[in-house]
Amino acid sequence: MSDMDEMEDGSGIVKKFMFLNRKAPHGTVYALEGLEVVLITAAFDQDVSMVFTDDGVYQLLKGIDTKGIEVKDFSKTYRALDGYDIEKLYVDQSSIDARGLTEDDLIVDVTVLSVSEMANLMAEQDVVISF
Amino acid sequence: MSDMDEMEDGSGIVKKFMFLNRKAPHGTVYALEGLEVVLITAAFDQDVSMVFTDDGVYQLLKGIDTKGIEVKDFSKTYRALDGYDIEKLYVDQSSIDARGLTEDDLIVDVTVLSVSEMANLMAEQDVVISF
Amino acid sequence: MQFGILVNEGPYSHQASDSAYLFARTALEKGYKVPRIFFYHDGVYNASRLATPPQDDRNVGARWSKLAADYGVDLVVCVAAAQRRGITDGVLGDNFRISGLGQLVEMGIQYDRLVTFGD
Amino acid sequence: MQFGILVNEGPYSHQASDSAYLFARTALEKGYKVPRIFFYHDGVYNASRLATPPQDDRNVGARWSKLAADYGVDLVVCVAAAQRRGITDGVLGDNFRISGLGQLVEMGIQYDRLVTFGD
Amino acid sequence: MLHIVNKSATDRGSLESCLAMATKGSAVLLIEDAVYAATTGGAAAAKIQAAAADLKIYALGPDLAARGMAARVLDGVNVVDYAGFVDLVAEHKSCQSWL
């Protein structure tokens, strides 16, 4: 039942996994539970990309303070992704533009892509999982 | 635990209850479970209005056939509402217009209201429940 | 003034359950009455006593049970919605009970306000 | 060809669970392999054996169990999501088992396709 | 009447439907993911500011803070805490949650 046991089954295959985040944090649990999948996938030494588009870009905002709604603040986890060798973070340009945001508003360094660049990135993935 | 017992507690108070249906059928259970509340409310002899707006108007379409998705077809229940003394069925004009529908496409007789008429109807309710 | 509260979504997945709890607790702290909270649709999952969330997270079911104990709130789970979803008397947390939709309608009839939290 | 299926929503509330079942059954009937189906988020509620839906409605949990029995599908419920939501070994339907998220990642690595059903 | 909206206006149509049906003088409270609409720079900002002429617009402070949006609230939007939310429900004869 432990994920550690499973990782030892590693077949040496490395696939391109894209995790597409389209939802705002806190209103639903998808952002939080999605992060858990991303971390495990990285632990399996797969090629992981995280993409933030539509309301998903809100997950990365600085200055989140969840005390008033009495839930965990998981936004620090995005800053720790580096330590799990998850370095490919992409943000959709049109999504941040439409929300009046800039890269400076985000808690981590990201690569900003146009929709067509994002589309090409998606097309070359082996597995796309959306939360 | 029986609803029948509770109905005997009736205090003689009659309130205006509006049930606002904004969601398409089948994609989620709200339309079906919402109908269950409407029927019970009518059994308590309350003044019940059902409103269909936005994707909720799709609930009333003729010609629904759910065999292929292996779920219950509850659209016949709308035709039975009459028998429960639920006669106030309202549909939002702009919602059917935007979906290319007309009254002839609907399984029951309804009163079609403009947004401002609908707004006034809502403002005079005691209780509004949205599904 | 008496408030009724309707909770239509389960714990963790939707904030609706958290918002409903914080609204109810605040109303009670301010001296308003919340005689009953009704759980419908996936809201019935709030009632499970089997949930064991991580230590650093809230325990939604236990929190409802404590609110009921502290203020005497009647926590009612819809029987039809619960049967569909596997919430039985055997898994109910403290101070929850299973009953019919009539209990929801009664809230609308008898209380001054009915506030819905859902998706 | 091997398909993995990820189910992210619970029974009845969202059609996602029905769509996933019909997709899986059809794929198996057509001779494709569906070695494992993974239940995450509210999808873990599919695994409850306590559900007793009305006689004239489908029994989602029982239907999954039968599919697994008929075709040897591995029905895996995410342990973390299940703990948050009160799905324990004691309430699991036949042929479901609780395990870690690694089982989902393995599906992505080893199978030819991964299809997600959710909200 | 108090209208309560809880979904992001960039993902769902509920805010728009609410604003179309809210009569002059009524109150609209934005909670959960709907609070983004009450902030500067977003696509819904113009709609909210136009609506504020006829309606009283409120946003739930704890939900703004949880989304990093506490410092970006539009002029004309009143920020309330949970106690303020409770008072709004008490002050209005009825309320409608735009689910």
Added chain:
Amino acid sequence: MLHIVNKSATDRGSLESCLAMATKGSAVLLIEDAVYAATTGGAAAAKIQAAAADLKIYALGPDLAARGMAARVLDGVNVVDYAGFVDLVAEHKSCQSWL
């Protein structure tokens, strides 16, 4: 690549996001409440017909029928049953569900 959309285009933004990101020649399958977009008279009809120039658009027949929409399918949309859905997944190297 196969894109799968399951939400009504009059309530959510997922179809629009999908169409913006689907590259020429890829396939889009509409299931569940998304099938309304594949029908005549709706607000999304023009978008779907424009998209059909560059993309292959499919709609799930059982979901159309369950919504009373079987007889209203737009020209240029291919109706498939569950077997067709399975084949579409098999034929494309990867798929993405726009949740």
